[in-house]
Amino acid sequence: MGARFSGRGPRPLFLFPLPAPLSIRALAVALLLLGLTVAAPSPARAAGDAAYRAELSERARAAHLAEGRMWRLLLHDRPGRLRPLVSDVDGRDFFLAPGGKTDPAAELDATLAAFFQPPVDPAAGQHPQCRFNARYRWLKAQLAFDPERLPEQPCERLEAWLKGLNATGVVLVYPAAYLNSPPSMFGHTFLRLDNPDKPQLLDYALNYAALVPEDEGPLYAAKGLLGFFPGRFTILPYYAKVQSYAELENRDIWEYRLTLEPGEIDRMLRHAWELGPTYFDYFFLRENCSYHLLSLLEVARPKLDLTSGFRHWTVPTDTLRGVTAAPGLVADVRFRPARGTVIRHREAGLPRARVAAARSLAVGTGEPVAPDAAVLDLAHDYLLYLEADRSGDAAILKARRHQVLLARSALGGADPSTDVPPPAVRPEQGHGTQRAIAAMGTRHGHGFVELGYRAAYHDLLDPLPGYDRHAQLGVFDGALRYRPDDGRLALERLTALDILSVAPVDGFFNPRSWKVSAGYRAGRAGECVGCGTARFNFGPGVAAAVGDAAVVYGFAEVDAHYGPRLERDHALGPGARLGTLFAPAAGLRLWLDGAVFRSLSGERDRVWEVAAGQSLDLEQNRAVRLEAEGRDSRFGRVWEGRLSVAAYW
């Protein structure tokens, strides 16, 4: 990094070269004279300030502080497209020099100068030493500030804040995906600041997120992708986060306790204090929660390099992989089950009749049951779930829940054991989110080989450990196919987005399955090059579990194609789909799927599509799959079979 900066630092004010000590003295004299003329009332003090300021600037330059890693971390600088360095911070209030966002040396000079400001009335705001306290403490240590010549200002608000937090430990928290919401596989991360004197629920969460105006319309999802919102660091009691994720949204929470030591935590928090009032433009794909949390962890422990691996996008589970892979950073991992997970666990421990009794209590059809703590506690969980889900009249559900609690309290006795064991595989132990796939096969009498790449995330045939077995999310999945017999090379598929949620209903929990996909695929209007179509397909569905290992599903779909070979360039109409997923053994999956479409606009046709796939995991990041598919349309009947190897990272 040093080489990149040589010659770029701010130069001395002199146009001719002078030996360094002489230049300092000359500068000091010049500034002394300046001080005498400008600040006449207290000449000695102002002169001392100016001379010492100049001296500190010169020493910082000589030590190349502005080019070092710590300064870069404190400013959130990274290599830019147009400039060697640009800060991720977008709030102007974060920079003291006019060009501070792109000029770390000027920012360092301006920061040193600001530290000399006279004391500030606390009611009027913070002194720069307090507002930029991580910078202050680091520069003070590097340059050994003389407190006589650069008096240290009291930072009462900051110290009170640190005392209030009393953080002696830091936990990286990952709420897992929502059930039935494949896009949430991207997940979220935040930090918990552990206070040794308080229970976990009363700790604070340090969170980075886009700040969305309350009245923002549905376009906010798109705006979040494109950097329209400011992202800010905020803190909130941990119980508020537990409630949002585990209770209301039904997301399991994973807690990774880090090995940060008190000095590291102190530095990180003083830096968070610097970031609190400012903002970053929030970009969902890269500059998101996880990216900025990694940069905080780097400030805590500068020798960690966590962010440089994320150039284009930052997937929270990938950052978990980075953090758990960093030597000695994670001490232990805890699991905090969501309400729905607790319910499943309690159900699994009870005979069917008692589960049914709890359900009928919850929905209000129950006969008065024999006193039974397990049934009452399960009924209470159901009611919490229904209330959070707004399934039914809130007042009635609440009154019913209170009756359950009254009955429960009358029984006495402690809660029957509800320790939910954590899943065997943690989120970061699943396959990597990028995938390369190499295939060979035959289609319509031609052999082919194929190479594909998918940016993210998981499909139903990918290795299952660590993922929801009912959720598929593909983002930017493309493949090129080569036919050796006639030398044809063509784009086989380019999928922008592919979401499939197969969420089983069981009479009590009744999620709606859904799917949506958009992309190009070859071979939909004949076998020629250019016979592909762009397709948009979506629809609701319903799924049911069959035993523990299988799920069957059905969808009603709207299917739209665009392609020059189609009548009036398009085909549009309804479709229906049936299929099953079957996992007979760990590491082995089967998928059968069949659909029929009737296009009513443009190309009028009746199309059958069938597909069968089987995959076998070789290890965490390797799998083989065998797939067959057939398609019958006005353009003929085509069969394809292929064998592929997938690698993930």
Place this chain on the structure above:
Amino acid sequence: MRKYVLTAAIAAFAALPAANAFADASGAGCGVGAMIFDGQRGVLPQTLAVTTNGTFANQVFGISTGTLGCEQDGVVMNEHEKALYAEANLEYIKMDMAQGGGEYLDALASLMGVAEADRAALARLTQAEFATLAGADTDAAALLANLNAALAADPALARYAS
């Protein structure tokens, strides 16, 4: 979208003599507005929320941004912590009381200064007295007041009554 609205603690406490303990010197209490804990339910809101992590402006506790309501630079002031916690976790505290203990009751006990050694006794008391402590519509202020009365009447725990 599911929103859990916490009304300002003072609003809940205004009707009670205990309110004075939670009001600040100016009498304005800690709520300049509602604190909203956000959660997403339903396929569409959850999907849309993914790109922003779904944080809405009014649930923010700013760091280094001064005093707002009952928090200073994002940290809840000591004198408001118990009231705010009880308000935010009311239904889960009731659950733990009736079921004979749990994490939510434990955190409340810690805010009341109940020693670890006495927490089991507190859990037994709140379970035994649940019907008098909580009704379906008992709010956080009333629950705390009822709890205080129950503590005062219990020889072993009376010293935790305020």
